[in-house]
Amino acid sequence: MNTQLAPSAPTIVAAGIGKRFNSNGSQVVALQGLDVTVQPGEFLSIIGGSGCGKSTFLRIIAGLETNDDGSVTIDGVPVRRPGLDRGIMFQDCRLLPWFTVERNLAFALTHVPKDEARARIADVIRLVGLVGFEKAYPHQLSGGMAQRVAIARVLVNKPRVLLLDEPFGALDALTKIQMQEELLRIWESERSTVILVTHDIDEAVYLGDRVAIMSNRPGHIKRFVEVDLARPRDRTSPAFVAVRRQIFGEFFTVAEAQVEYQI
Amino acid sequence: MSARTTRRFIVRGFRGAALPLALLAFWTLALSRGWANRQLLPSPWTVLQTVRHSLADAWFWTGLGHSLARMATGFLIASTIGLLFGVLLGASRWGARLAGPGFHAFRQVAPFAWIPLISAWFGVGESTKVAFITLAAFPAMVINAIEGVQAVTRQHRELARVLEISRWRFITGVIVPTAMPQIFTGIHLTLVVAWLATVGAEYFLQIGPGVAGILIEGRALVRMDLVLFGIAVIGLVGFALNLTVRHLEALVLRWRPANTSEAS
Numbered sequence: 264m265n266t267q268l269a270p271s272a273p274t275i276v277a278a279g280i281g282k283r284f285n286s287n288g289s290q291v292v293a294l295q296g297l298d299v300t301v302q303p304g305e306f307l308s309i310i311g312g313s314g315c316g317k318s319t320f321l322r323i324i325a326g327l328e329t330n331d332d333g334s335v336t337i338d339g340v341p342v343r344r345p346g347l348d349r350g351i352m353f354q355d356c357r358l359l360p361w362f363t364v365e366r367n368l369a370f371a372l373t374h375v376p377k378d379e380a381r382a383r384i385a386d387v388i389r390l391v392g393l394v395g396f397e398k399a400y401p402h403q404l405s406g407g408m409a410q411r412v413a414i415a416r417v418l419v420n421k422p423r424v425l426l427l428d429e430p431f432g433a434l435d436a437l438t439k440i441q442m443q444e445e446l447l448r449i450w451e452s453e454r455s456t457v458i459l460v461t462h463d464i465d466e467a468v469y470l471g472d473r474v475a476i477m478s479n480r481p482g483h484i485k486r487f488v489e490v491d492l493a494r495p496r497d498r499t500s501p502a503f504v505a506v507r508r509q510i511f512g513e514f515f516t517v518a519e520a521q522v523e524y525q526i
Numbered sequence: 527m528s529a530r531t532t533r534r535f536i537v538r539g540f541r542g543a544a545l546p547l548a549l550l551a552f553w554t555l556a557l558s559r560g561w562a563n564r565q566l567l568p569s570p571w572t573v574l575q576t577v578r579h580s581l582a583d584a585w586f587w588t589g590l591g592h593s594l595a596r597m598a599t600g601f602l603i604a605s606t607i608g609l610l611f612g613v614l615l616g617a618s619r620w621g622a623r624l625a626g627p628g629f630h631a632f633r634q635v636a637p638f639a640w641i642p643l644i645s646a647w648f649g650v651g652e653s654t655k656v657a658f659i660t661l662a663a664f665p666a667m668v669i670n671a672i673e674g675v676q677a678v679t680r681q682h683r684e685l686a687r688v689l690e691i692s693r694w695r696f697i698t699g700v701i702v703p704t705a706m707p708q709i710f711t712g713i714h715l716t717l718v719v720a721w722l723a724t725v726g727a728e729y730f731l732q733i734g735p736g737v738a739g740i741l742i743e744g745r746a747l748v749r750m751d752l753v754l755f756g757i758a759v760i761g762l763v764g765f766a767l768n769l770t771v772r773h774l775e776a777l778v779l780r781w782r783p784a785n786t787s788e789a790s
Contacts, residue, residue, distance in 0.1 A: 327684055345688040357685050361703035361781040370699050371689050402783040420689070 272304040272456045273338040273348075273423050275324065281332030281481075282319055293319050295481035297333070306450060306457045308471030309484075310464060310510065316482025317460045321428050324458065325351040337424065347374070350422030354429040356413040358401040364388070364412050365397040371416045387415040390449060407438040411445070418449065425450070427459040431466065443469055447494065468506050469496055476513050485513065568751040576751040577758075586740070590759070593724055593736040596652070600659025601720040605713060608664040612671020612712070617701065622672075629668065637662035637723065641730065652734065655727040662723035663716045670712030674705030707782070710775045717767050725760055737763070 280297040283290050293316040301307045311317045322328040324335055326345035335342040337349070345351075358367050368384045375383065388394055391411040401409055410430060417425065430446075431439045443466060450457055461467050467474045471490055478485045490506055497503060550570060556562045557569050580586045614621045615629070640661055648654040678701055686696045728738030737759055744752030 325688060327687065345690065347690055349688075351688050353681070353684075355681065357681055359682070359700065359703070361706070362699075370691075370695070373689065373691060373695065400781050402781075 271423065272454055274303050275299070275301040275335070275337055275424065275456060275458070277320070277324070277333065277335045279333030280320065280323060280330050280335065282316065282323065282328070283331050292481040294323075294330070295332075295483055297483045299475060299484060301456055301458060303456055304454045306459070306470060306472045307475060308459045308461060308467035308473070309475045309477055310461055310467040311477030311482070312479060312514070313462060315477045315479035317477050318428050320477075320482070321351070321426050321458060321460045324424075325349055325426050327351075347420045348422055349424040349426055350417035350420060351426040351428065352413055352417050352430045354432045356401075356406075356409040358409060358412055358416075360401050363398050363400055364393060364404075367401070367412060368416055368419050372419050383419055383421075387419045390418065390452075391415045391445065405438075406434050407442060410434065410442060414446070414449065418453070423455055425455050425457040427457065429461055430459075432461070432463075439463075439466070446470065451494075464507055464510050465498065468503065468510065469498060474506075474510060476510060565748070566750055568754070573751045573754050576749075576755050580740070580752075580755055585735075589735045589737050589739050590763075592734065593728065593738070594763070596655055596727075596736065597659065597720050597724040600656050600663060600723065601717055603656070604660045604663035604720060605667050605716050607660070608667025608712065608716060609671050609709065611664075612668040613675055613701075613705075615668065616672040616675030616705075629665075633665040633669075638726070638730070645731065650731070655724070655731060655734075658727045658731075659720050659723040662726075663720040666715035666719055667712040670708045670715065671705065674708030674712070675701055677708060678704045703781075707779060710771070710779065714768070714771050714775075717771060718764065721760075721764050721767060 277297060277299045280294050281292070282294040283292050285291075297320060299307070309317050309320070319328060323330045324342060326342050326349070342349075359370060362370060365384060365388075368387065369380060372380045372383065388397060391414050393408065393411055393415065396404065396408065401412070404412065413430070427446075431442050434442060447470060459467070459470055468490055474488045474490060476485045476488065477483065488506060488510055492500075492502055492506070553567070553570060557564065557567065611625075611629075615626055616622070637658065641658065644657050644661070645654050648657050682700050682704070685691075686700060691699070724736070725738050725741075728734075728736035729741060732742060737756060740756035740759065741753055744750065744756060
């Protein structure tokens with residue numbers, strides 16, 4: 264078997280990332296001195312409050328924004344522009360409302376011969392559990408189903424890196440849990456390198472091999488928390504809750520003290 | 527279909543007739559009470575007789591045919607030029623900078639102001655009328671095409687970038703569908719204006735056969751029944767054009783949720 268042809272999961276190295284914005288004439292430092300190394304096939308969760316620059320960081324890796332300092336490399340190759348090796352999923356599912364599910368997926372597949380495109384589309388539709396909805400228009404789908412299409416659209420290009428920007432932020436709690444299960448199942452079969460940006464502690468711990476905690480002004484990574492728990496994880500187990508509390512304490516020191524009094 | 531939904535269906539179909547029926551009642555009342563001069567306001571019955579005579583007259587049908595052909599020509603030219611020009615202005619920053627101000631100044635000029643110039647250039651034939659219709663109708667298409675193209679969101683532009691979509695696929699898969707609802711509004715308005723301009727051109731240029739010929743003859747003979755018939759024909763043609771475009775729109779834009787395509 265020729266392993267070089269198979270899309271293997273790459274290492275992502277971000278070193279000394281800095282990003283500044285101009286807002287109303289004054290300069291805002293969004294990111295400064297941000298360092299992360301993501302191992303091949305690792306699932307990294309990045310958690311932070313709103314406005315900490317976590318989405319900006321993800322968009323830099325995607326090539327949608329440029330960084331002012333530092334560099335991002337994927338297997339040693341610097342990121343300069345968007346590319347199909349990285350699949351990004353946005354919080355809004357961003358489907359094209361005038362296309363059916365099938366045609367939304369076909370739209371994403373540009374550099375592939377027709378027969379293979381058809382096979383790949385059928386594959387991802389099966390993978391995300393949307394068989395029977397190929398001809399549906401986005402407005403006919405529920406929020407969870409629309410996000411499944413968005414996942415399918417990312418996967419159809421077989422990216423080596425998955426960048427997930429609060430993908431389930433707009434879903435209700437039950438659908439969200441269901442989608443997290445689906446995502447894990449897909450990741451376990453595809454084994455790409457994943458970076459998930461979220462503000463949901465439970466989601467970050469449940470999905471990630473590691474959780475990077477970001478603090479803001481300027482955005483940088485404060486610390487990493489290893490989630491050394493076997494999958495499938497039990498959200499109610501003491502070990503899981505302990506990791507959660509550890510992360511919770513990074514954001515709310517007072518609240519943590521209260522929790523400990525209760526126990 | 528239950529009796530109740532059938533009844534609702536009938537009510538919905540005919541409630542639009544309420545205003546014309548009320549007007550008809552008032553018209554009859556005004557005549558029977560002697561509020562109006564019969565020379566200036568003929569009775570509904572007289573108008574009905576005129577309708578019957580005119581519909582049996584080949585002159586009427588030739589006129590209508592000429593008017594529709596004229597309008598269709600003007601509309602096709604106006605919408606094609608308007609669409610191309612509008613997409614150019616909407617999609618390219620330099621196009622908008624160079625041609626935008628000139629166009630917006632141009633559309634402030636009332637179409638009738640161009641009549642002397644157009645008739646001097648095109649003579650007194652069919653082409654003058656078509657030129658007038660085109661000139662009057664195309665700005666509506668331009669404005670809507672510009673707005674339609676500019677409705678493409680930053681989110682969809684980003685999507686195209688991350689998916690490495692080619693320029694051509696971006697135009698056909700994103701820009702055109704995004705602009706389509708607005709382009710349809712443009713087609714709608716262009717058609718309305720083209721029909722108004724057709725009647726206007728026929729009335730003011732007074733050459734060749736056309737529906738406005740009914741109005742001209744009615745005025746010359748002081749036959750208001752003929753004038754009323756002419757007005758009704760013009761109104762009905764406009765109504766039919768409207769209906770056609772709306773059905774076409776519903777067909778093309780069926781990807782939209784039902785509540786937005788059913789509005790109006």
